[in-house]
Every structure is written in structure tokens, then in C-alpha cells.
Amino acid sequence: EKFKTGLEKTRNSFSTKVNDLVKRYRKVDEEFFEELEEILISADVGVHTVMELIDQLKDIARTRNIQDTMELKSAISETLAAMLRKDDEEGALALQNGQMTVILVVGVNGVGKTTTIGKLAHQLKQQGKSVLLAAGDTFRAGAIDQLEVWGERAGVDVIKHQEGADPAAVIFDSVKAAKSRGVDVLLCDTAGRLQNKVNLMNELEKVKRVIEREVPGAPHEVLLVVDATTGQNAMSQAKIFSQATNVTGLVLTKLDGTAKGGIVLGIRHELDIPVKFVGLGEKIDDLQAFDPEQFVYGLFM
Numbered sequence: 001e002k003f004k005t006g007l008e009k010t011r012n013s014f015s016t017k018v019n020d021l022v023k024r025y026r027k028v029d030e031e032f033f034e035e036l037e038e039i040l041i042s043a044d045v046g047v048h049t050v051m052e053l054i055d056q057l058k059d060i061a062r063t064r065n066i067q068d069t070m071e072l073k074s075a076i077s078e079t080l081a082a083m084l085r086k087d088d089e090e091g092a093l094a095l096q097n098g099q100m101t102v103i104l105v106v107g108v109n110g111v112g113k114t115t116t117i118g119k120l121a122h123q124l125k126q127q128g129k130s131v132l133l134a135a136g137d138t139f140r141a142g143a144i145d146q147l148e149v150w151g152e153r154a155g156v157d158v159i160k161h162q163e164g165a166d167p168a169a170v171i172f173d174s175v176k177a178a179k180s181r182g183v184d185v186l187l188c189d190t191a192g193r194l195q196n197k198v199n200l201m202n203e204l205e206k207v208k209r210v211i212e213r214e215v216p217g218a219p220h221e222v223l224l225v226v227d228a229t230t231g232q233n234a235m236s237q238a239k240i241f242s243q244a245t246n247v248t249g250l251v252l253t254k255l256d257g258t259a260k261g262g263i264v265l266g267i268r269h270e271l272d273i274p275v276k277f278v279g280l281g282e283k284i285d286d287l288q289a290f291d292p293e294q295f296v297y298g299l300f301m
């Protein structure tokens with residue numbers, strides 16, 4: 001249900017085009033595949049992903065001797081879902097049993113990082129976990145206050161220093177507090193200024209080292225948040241961050257605000273980083289664990 005409403009814009013533009021194509025062509029031929037390719041690319045599915053998909057569809061059409069475009073249509077969603085089903089990591093956080101889980105949340109300003117942390121805290125609390133937030137973005141004006149607002153909404157505490165303080169020190173104190181309170185999950189916010197990339201990446205590394213030193217095996221997740229409405233920009237951010245640090249999962253936000261939700265498929269397929277969550281709105285429960293099948297069917301239903 002959540003996928004259905006959250007993906008409305010993408011679905012409307014996408015399935016209208018595909019349905020129209022299927023009606024116009026009736027018979028599967030080279031031109032049909034060319035037009036289908038264009039539709040998928042315009043939904044931001046990503047060129048490599050589209051080419052692979054089209055190749056597989058051509059194979060299916062040949063081996064199953066499908067000539068009717070209506071018949072091929074169901075193979076499109078099947079094939080897409082199969083391409084995305086790579087492992088079990090999808091949609092699940094690496095929560096530790098009987099030990100604190102530390103999650104580092106990274107991403108460029110404005111992508112929805114703070115909102116996502118709030119939504120995650122809420123979701124984890126609903127699962128019966130105790131959660132603490134670390135206000136690791138000491139750079140952006142208002143970031144700490146904003147995290148506190150989300151902390152209140154979710155009913156979880158925030159460990160903070162002053163604006164301008166050393167993020168590594170905030171994280172150090174947060175880990176200490178989390179340990180002494182025995183919390184299940186520590187969610188760490190980080191800065192997202194991209195004006196000075198090298199600086200930011202160094203800062204993230206320093207924060208990560210503090211976590212590694214204080215909690216063996218941590219951080220258990222490094223979640224990169226990207227804004228799906230920025231299309232290929234989201235893709236290049238994902239590349240930059242994953243080169244600089246070991247990103248373990250992606251969160252794609254604002255899917256409700258774009259007709260180009262196909263970006264999820266492109267990023268998933270081309271970067272080989274599991275998509276853990278998608279943001280489908282601004283409210284506290286508008287965060288959905290990612291499920292490739294449900295997602296693809298959400299695009300077509």
C-alpha cells in the first residue's frame with residue numbers, strides 16, 4: 001500500500017507510457033524494444049540497467065516465442081524484479097543481537113538525512129528497541145535543533161555539543177552515553193556540506209575511526225541518504241561517497257515527489273549497494289523498508 005501511494009507519480013507517467021506502447025504496437029518487434037528503452041531511460045532507470053533489461057526481454061520473447069506485446073508486458077516487471085533480487089540484505093538493517101548497533105548516516109545537505117534519522121528512530125522504537133541519536137552535524141546552522149525536533153517526535157534522546165564543535169567529540173560522547181544507558185541502537189547524524197569534499201570525507205573517516213575504536217565491529221551500517229528527485233545527481237553522490245567510505249546501504253528519499261522513481265533500480269543495479277529504505281513522504285512513518293518485488297509491482301499496478 002505504502003509503495004502504491006508513494007510511487008504514484010512514477011507509476012502514472014511510467015505505466016501510462018508502457019500501456020500506450022503496448023496498445024500501439026501489438027506485435028513485438030525491434031522498434032517496440034527501442035521505444036520501451038526510451039521510456040525506461042526517461043524514468044531514470046539508468047542506461048546500463050535498461051540495456052541489460054532489454055537484452056533479457058529479447059531473450060525471453062525469443063525463447064518463449066512471445067509475439068504479443070500484452071504478453072511481454074508481464075515479463076517486464078518479472079525481469080526487473082529478478083534483476084534486483086540479489087541478496088537478503090535488501091531492506092534489512094544489520095541489527096546486532098545482544099550488543100549495541102551503531103549506524104552512521106551520511107549524505108549531502110538537503111537530501112533528507114535528518115528526517116530519515118527521525119523516521120528510523122521511530123521505526124526502531126516501534127520494534128521495541130531503545131534508540132539514541134548523536135548530533136554529529138555541528139556544521140550546518142540549525143542542524144542540531146532540527147535533530148532534536150525529530151528526537152522529540154520519535155521520543156528518543158539526542159546527545160549534542162555546541163554548533164561548530166568537533167563532530168568526532170560528539171560521537172565519542174554519544175557512544176559513551178549509549179553504552180552507559182545500554183541502548184540498542186545509536187544513530188549518528190553527520191555533516192553534509194559538499195563545498196569541500198576532501199574535508200568532509202576526512203571528517204567522516206575520523207568519526208568512523210572513533211566508532212571503530214570504541215565499539216568493536218562498529219559501525220554496523222553506514223547508510224547513505226540520497227534524494228531520488230535529483231536523478232543522476234543522486235547516482236553521482238552515491239559514487240562519490242561509496243568511493244570514500246564503505247557504504248553498506250542506501251536510503252532513497254522523496255520518491256513520492258518524483259516521476260523518475262526508476263532511479264532506485266538504476267542505482268541498485270549499477271552500484272551494487274543494497275537499498276535499505278525508501279522515503280515516501282515527509283511524515284514520521286513515511287519510510288519503507290525496500291523490497292524489490294513490491295517496489296517493481298508498485299510501479300506497474
Ligand code: GDP
Nearest residue numbers: 109110111112113114115253254279280281282
Ligand atoms: P538534511 O539536510 O539532509 O538533513 O535534510 P532534511 O531532513 O532537513 O530534509 C530536507 C527536506 O526534505 C525537508 O523539507 C523534508 O521534509 C523533506 N523530505 C525528507 N524526506 C522526504 C521524503 O521521503 N519525501 C518528501 N516528500 N520529502 C522529504
